[in-house]
Amino acid sequence: MRELTVDLGERSYPIYIGQGLLDQAASYFQKHNIGNKSPLLIIADSNVAPRYLAKLEQVLQAGGYKTASAVVPAGESSKSLAMLGDLVGKALDAGLDRKSAIVALGGGVVGDLAGFVAASYMRGIKFVQVPTTILAHDSSVGGKVAVNHPQAKNIIGAFHQPEFVLYDLNTLQTLPPRDVSSGLSEVVKHGLIWDASFVDWCEANAEKLLALDPDSLGYALYKGCSVKAAVVSEDEKEMGLRAILNLGHTIGHAIEAVAGYNEMQHGEAISIGMIGSAKLGLRYGAPEEVYTKTKRVLAKCGLPVSLPKHYDVDAIMAAMMHDKKFKEGTMVFVVPTAIGKVEIKSDVSVEWMKEIVEELKLEAEQI
Amino acid sequence: MRELTVDLGERSYPIYIGQGLLDQAASYFQKHNIGNKSPLLIIADSNVAPRYLAKLEQVLQAGGYKTASAVVPAGESSKSLAMLGDLVGKALDAGLDRKSAIVALGGGVVGDLAGFVAASYMRGIKFVQVPTTILAHDSSVGGKVAVNHPQAKNIIGAFHQPEFVLYDLNTLQTLPPRDVSSGLSEVVKHGLIWDASFVDWCEANAEKLLALDPDSLGYALYKGCSVKAAVVSEDEKEMGLRAILNLGHTIGHAIEAVAGYNEMQHGEAISIGMIGSAKLGLRYGAPEEVYTKTKRVLAKCGLPVSLPKHYDVDAIMAAMMHDKKFKEGTMVFVVPTAIGKVEIKSDVSVEWMKEIVEELKLEAEQI
Numbered sequence A, B: 001m002r003e004l005t006v007d008l009g010e011r012s013y014p015i016y017i018g019q020g021l022l023d024q025a026a027s028y029f030q031k032h033n034i035g036n037k038s039p040l041l042i043i044a045d046s047n048v049a050p051r052y053l054a055k056l057e058q059v060l061q062a063g064g065y066k067t068a069s070a071v072v073p074a075g076e077s078s079k080s081l082a083m084l085g086d087l088v089g090k091a092l093d094a095g096l097d098r099k100s101a102i103v104a105l106g107g108g109v110v111g112d113l114a115g116f117v118a119a120s121y122m123r124g125i126k127f128v129q130v131p132t133t134i135l136a137h138d139s140s141v142g143g144k145v146a147v148n149h150p151q152a153k154n155i156i157g158a159f160h161q162p163e164f165v166l167y168d169l170n171t172l173q174t175l176p177p178r179d180v181s182s183g184l185s186e187v188v189k190h191g192l193i194w195d196a197s198f199v200d201w202c203e204a205n206a207e208k209l210l211a212l213d214p215d216s217l218g219y220a221l222y223k224g225c226s227v228k229a230a231v232v233s234e235d236e237k238e239m240g241l242r243a244i245l246n247l248g249h250t251i252g253h254a255i256e257a258v259a260g261y262n263e264m265q266h267g268e269a270i271s272i273g274m275i276g277s278a279k280l281g282l283r284y285g286a287p288e289e290v291y292t293k294t295k296r297v298l299a300k301c302g303l304p305v306s307l308p309k310h311y312d313v314d315a316i317m318a319a320m321m322h323d324k325k326f327k328e329g330t331m332v333f334v335v336p337t338a339i340g341k342v343e344i345k346s347d348v349s350v351e352w353m354k355e356i357v358e359e360l361k362l363e364a365e366q367i
């Protein structure tokens, strides 16, 4: 079992990573002073609930907790205000009060949604995360919770830190392969922005990770969470440093915006975005290796490293110009200057970016 | 012009109370470092917008601000998740970014709604309150913002403090008489829980207040805000002391829950609730004056002091049992022990409460 602390002063919390932690859930709840007089509400999605919900409920009930549960449809579209309303109704029906906790059992979608329920129900109650995807290592650090608006992703939300995060590696065994790769994309990102030797490790262990080897997974998630925790601790409210976590995300979000429904996973789009950022790095004078190694490690993790041919460059550029990372007209990008090191450049020209998106597409055509 | 500070450490903010402050709005925005590069969104309701929105927009634009505005239907039903979604759409259309501010121009409904938009848009942007009702003196202190759920009032919200509050007494001149009295109910409440001499003052000046004399109003709002600020400063997140602000509210909320649409204003229900609490005080040994004076001052403010005959005592009791102030089965009430002094009693019997609600109704029958 690995443990790390997200250091946020009064709001600090631990992340536990290991095999079989679900079976010990009740003792973790007790350890973190979650009382058993007020009911808990567990929120899961329609893929995760049939696999792990009964187990979690049973373990918590055996530990003396009253539990209620709510199952939302799998997929990003559950991150909506309408679903927030439904879940608040469920919380009221179940009698949740100010001492209750909301438990997110699932990936980033359920984490973000359940987290916003916890942040806003009675103006904020306790929140526990039980992540079941690799990508959720990212959302389990930093307390960013949100739902989407038809016009913009994650635009309605809060900062709400969990009491603790319980990461049972066993639950990852049932993850579909595409979700495994997509999650690894953010793991690699945490290496690329902070820790060159971890990038080496990812490259050397990519096969084991894709095969869901628990020990490799445990280490990768531990390192990924640690990097994000280090960044977030220095910048809880996203004022400065935290921006480096957006490596690959400006291009990636634009690709997601243009992609058809379910065509591109978040981690896949981010992977292409990180390749684009590496190309930008070269233009700022980074050594060639920044690009080649970035590409190699992401490819080994089963991720796309070029833009599929049917994407329209102008549409992607238009989407990019709408991205919230464009502060007051200035174009800001996170740019790798070495493996494990990035800088924030605020003078990136639209022309360069367009050339880079074109290159990303050209490379797909060459394959 | 009167000024007071709500003292909350880093999140402290001032309340300005005076005549004609709307005309100087731009200079207050500048003084509080609200930049003019990012647009502002002013939210008002359908009664307030035709009276004061054009003026505020014009003043802010003359001061170099870009403004957009949104008008919501007057009334409690605008405090909904659906309206939150609409307003976030408006904010996106208007191009609001992290440096933008949301401006609430109106009463408590618009303050609570716009405040929750500000709390959740991009996970929190700046918020400015421009209250136009007397009751909003209450909601302008403490940062409680929220929308309603069909099953419960104010259940989805946040704590989000404004940058500053700009209270232009001139806007109060158009308030309907019932809203004047309703607002005075919370003013008197602030006296009853904290400051006996202010209760005397309210009694002596009730006529002037009802006539909307600006100087009396300015003083009443200043004192009301000051008491609430003192309480909130000691207990920002509602852990203990802040509970005294609920004087009259447990009974009051139950009356509101049972009342037909628009039949009972919040302040009116609270007035009856405070009479009930005073009756409870007598049972705990408070001097007779606690009851007689409470009744006299509220009546002078044009407020109901008994329960209209058509209310069903059992329905009110049932509603009360569902109130969120019942902590883990214990019945908790705020009970006056003297004028200007209350205590929290957690051993109030259901029987006593029922007798008191019956008395409140009986008195109406005797009139």
Ligand SMILES: NC(=O)c1ccc[n+]([C@@H]2O[C@H](COP(=O)([O-])OP(=O)(O)OC[C@H]3O[C@@H](n4cnc5c(N)ncnc54)[C@H](O)[C@@H]3O)[C@@H](O)[C@H]2O)c1
Binding pocket: A045, A046, A047, A048, A051, A074, A075, A076, A079, A106, A107, A108, A109, A110, A112, A132, A133, A134, A135, A136, A138, A139, A140, A141, A142, A143, A144, A145, A154, A171, A172, A173, A174, A175, A176, A179, A182, A266
């Ligand atoms: N809050 C943050 O800081 C943050 C950071 C990154 C991403 N996110 C958010 O996270 C979301 C993406 O996260 P995600 O990729 O985990 O998405 P997800 O929660 O939709 O999970 C991906 C898919 O895997 C399924 N699934 C989950 N666990 C499973 C398991 N153990 N076995 C089988 N199937 C399982 C889900 O039902 C879903 O179909 C996005 O909404 C994104 O905005 C948030």
Ligand SMILES: NC(=O)c1ccc[n+]([C@@H]2O[C@H](COP(=O)([O-])OP(=O)(O)OC[C@H]3O[C@@H](n4cnc5c(N)ncnc54)[C@H](O)[C@@H]3O)[C@@H](O)[C@H]2O)c1
Binding pocket: B045, B046, B047, B048, B051, B074, B075, B076, B079, B106, B107, B108, B109, B110, B112, B132, B133, B134, B135, B136, B138, B139, B140, B141, B142, B143, B144, B145, B154, B171, B172, B173, B174, B175, B176, B179, B182, B266
């Ligand atoms: N956040 C808090 O701490 C807090 C505290 C107390 C009350 N509240 C909330 O406040 C709300 C009640 O506040 P309210 O009584 O101000 O309600 P309100 O905002 O609905 O205003 C009352 C009525 O007066 C009208 N009005 C407002 N200003 C006017 C003006 N200057 N001239 C003419 N008409 C005007 C409004 O359109 C409305 O019809 C409730 O939703 C309650 O939950 C919140």
Ligand SMILES: [Zn+2]
Binding pocket: A138, A186, A249, A266, A270
């Ligand atoms: Zn991401």
Ligand SMILES: [Zn+2]
Binding pocket: B138, B186, B249, B266, B270
């Ligand atoms: Zn009130």
